[in-house]
Amino acid sequence: MSDQPLEIDRRGIMLVVSSPSGAGKTTLTRNLLQEEKEVVMSVSVTTRAKRPSEIEGVHYHFISQRQFERMRENGDLLESAEVHGNCYGTPREPVEAALAAGKDVLFDIDWQGTQQLRHSVLAPDVITVFLLPPSAAELKARLERRAEDPSDVIKRRLENAADEIPHWVEYDYVLVNRELERSFTRLRSILTAERLKRVHPQNVQAFADQLLADLKGFAS
Ligand SMILES: Nc1nc2c(ncn2[C@@H]2O[C@H](COP(=O)(O)OP(=O)(O)O)[C@@H](O)[C@H]2O)c(=O)[nH]1
Numbered sequence: 320m321s322d323q324p325l326e327i328d329r330r331g332i333m334l335v336v337s338s339p340s341g342a343g344k345t346t347l348t349r350n351l352l353q354e355e356k357e358v359v360m361s362v363s364v365t366t367r368a369k370r371p372s373e374i375e376g377v378h379y380h381f382i383s384q385r386q387f388e389r390m391r392e393n394g395d396l397l398e399s400a401e402v403h404g405n406c407y408g409t410p411r412e413p414v415e416a417a418l419a420a421g422k423d424v425l426f427d428i429d430w431q432g433t434q435q436l437r438h439s440v441l442a443p444d445v446i447t448v449f450l451l452p453p454s455a456a457e458l459k460a461r462l463e464r465r466a467e468d469p470s471d472v473i474k475r476r477l478e479n480a481a482d483e484i485p486h487w488v489e490y491d492y493v494l495v496n497r498e499l500e501r502s503f504t505r506l507r508s509i510l511t512a513e514r515l516k517r518v519h520p521q522n523v524q525a526f527a528d529q530l531l532a533d534l535k536g537f538a539s
């Protein structure tokens with residue numbers, strides 16, 4: 320009879336968070352990373368300029384247009400898209416390694432990249448969340464408060480929000496990011512529930528078989 324607590328192995332989840340710029344995805348995904356030890360962030364490559372607060376290799380890998388094109392041609396990117404006039408992409412290898420190690424992977428990517436993941440072989444483990452700002456005025460205020468982009472860039476991001484918001488319909492979950500703490504609890508609940516769904520049937524079978532064998536032991 321086994322007196323070890325049994326664990327049911329599960330597959331890693333690919334948790335995608337998208338939103339118009341300024342709605343709060345960076346804040347929420349960073350908070351989730353701090354609280355959830357089994358989660359790793361997919362660090363994208365981008366051709367956009369680094370913001371003052373950003374760190375190479377943490378927020379992005381900042382690369383040239385040539386390097387980006389080479390990666391895409393070599394099949395090194397799981398998905399890629401042009402957003403706000405810059406190129407972005409998800410390096411394939413770190414994601415595959417994290418999933419193989421049983422980790423969950425968090426993605427801060429746009430709707431175009433999300434569609435590509437949804438149509439990839441990884442689709443069964445892709446869970447998507449779309450964040451909406453509580454109002455247009457608050458979205459503008461958040462972009463201004465962040466104070467990391469010049470005013471013309473903020474203007475362009477607000478204009479692009481109108482193209483991005485209608486894509487909420489393609490996502491599994493939609494959260495209005497009003498109060499940060501509340502949104503965080505909701506995002507974490509999504510992760511918890513989806514994790515519980517992703518157990519391999521053969522592992523549950525092994526677990527149930529062990530329980531049944533142990534119960535038989537009690538009866539004899
Ligand atoms: N498809 C795709 N989109 C990305 C990737 N990395 C970032 N993005 C998206 O690009 C957009 C701009 O990101 P960023 O320049 O960091 O601005 P922010 O959204 O204001 O923080 C956001 O919608 C991100 O979700 C990626 O690897 N692939």
Ligand SMILES: Nc1ncnc2c1ncn2[C@@H]1O[C@H](COP(=O)(O)OP(=O)(O)O)[C@@H](O)[C@H]1O
Pocket residue numbers: 338339340341342343344345346347461462464465496497498499500502
């Ligand atoms: N729920 C919230 N309430 C108030 N401010 C927020 C909230 N979520 C994020 N912010 C702030 O809004 C700004 C934009 O958030 P950020 O996470 O950078 O957005 P995104 O990654 O979607 O562009 C930041 O200054 C952040 O601190």
